[in-house]
Amino acid sequence: MPILSYGYAVWAPIVWIVALVVIGIMVFIWRSRGQKGYKKETAQADVFLSGAKVPPAEERHVKADNIYWGFFESLKGLYSWMMKPHTGIVNDYLLWFVVVAAIAILIFLLAGL
Amino acid sequence: MNLKIFNRALWVYHMNTGSCNGCDIEILAVLTPRYDVERFGIRLVGSPRHADVLLVTGPVARSMEDSVRRVYAQVPDPKVVMAVGNCGIEGDVFHEAYSLVGPIDQIIPVDVYVPGCPPRPEAITYGVVMAWAKLEQLAKQAKQEVA
Numbered sequence: 001m002p003i004l005s006y007g008y009a010v011w012a013p014i015v016w017i018v019a020l021v022v023i024g025i026m027v028f029i030w031r032s033r034g035q036k037g038y039k040k041e042t043a044q045a046d047v048f049l050s051g052a053k054v055p056p057a058e059e060r061h062v063k064a065d066n067i068y069w070g071f072f073e074s075l076k077g078l079y080s081w082m083m084k085p086h087t088g089i090v091n092d093y094l095l096w097f098v099v100v101a102a103i104a105i106l107i108f109l110l111a112g113l
Numbered sequence: 114m115n116l117k118i119f120n121r122a123l124w125v126y127h128m129n130t131g132s133c134n135g136c137d138i139e140i141l142a143v144l145t146p147r148y149d150v151e152r153f154g155i156r157l158v159g160s161p162r163h164a165d166v167l168l169v170t171g172p173v174a175r176s177m178e179d180s181v182r183r184v185y186a187q188v189p190d191p192k193v194v195m196a197v198g199n200c201g202i203e204g205d206v207f208h209e210a211y212s213l214v215g216p217i218d219q220i221i222p223v224d225v226y227v228p229g230c231p232p233r234p235e236a237i238t239y240g241v242v243m244a245w246a247k248l249e250q251l252a253k254q255a256k257q258e259v260a
Contacts, residue, residue, distance in 0.1 A: 051183055
């Protein structure tokens with residue numbers, strides 16, 4: 001049996017494969033003993049939300065940025081102001097670049113730098 | 114009682130449809146060490162999808178009607194419904210209240226009635242045994258239909 005020893009750990013692939021197969025068989029047996037009375041196309045397979053009506057899957061999706069809710073809520077004043085110029089259109093960003101560059105050059109010229 | 118078909122632990126989902134909590138407290142008493150029905154495998158579960166018995170208390174407030182129907186539909190077959198307490202069975206002192214749509218058997222079919230205000234733990238336990246017997250009967254019928 002191929003056994004790789006690092007001195008502080010042992011890596012034996014066959015042992016891992018056998019362990020995974022045994023675990024897989026145990027899971028399969030456990031699963032096959034589950035409730036078979038289910039009617040899959042009925043409400044018996046629906047999501048349970050304390051008896052409340054569950055919205056369709058696309059509407060109940062919780063987005064990753066939901067965890068930032070408190071952050072956005074507390075900085076709403078700043079974000080609502082900053083989101084207006086962030087249109088996502090390259091032309092707008094280039095316009096911003098030109099305007100800011102022109103102002104910067106004007107300041108440099110006036111300051112005599 | 115000789116359980117041959119439905120011979121596994123009995124899991125119960127408890128639904129309160131507007132009860133005063135009197136019946137709910139007695140249901141909890143059934144689980145306490147004095148009565149301890151969990152030793153027979155009878156236990157409350159957190160989802161109707163895991164349950165064999167739907168135990169309903171309360172006179173069914175109007176806002177709970179949809180929930181009662183939905184939860185009943187989510188219990189896998191074979192299933193049995195228990196109505197615990199006078200309110201759920203016939204409305205009791207609330208029977209003329211404008212905000213109620215019950216009793217429970219006006220909304221979903223009820224198999225076992227446990228009267229009382231609130232019923233004693235012994236009565237609830239007896240009702241659960243009756244529910245178990247009904248489940249045995251339903252499971253037997255289902256098996257015969259398949260065969």
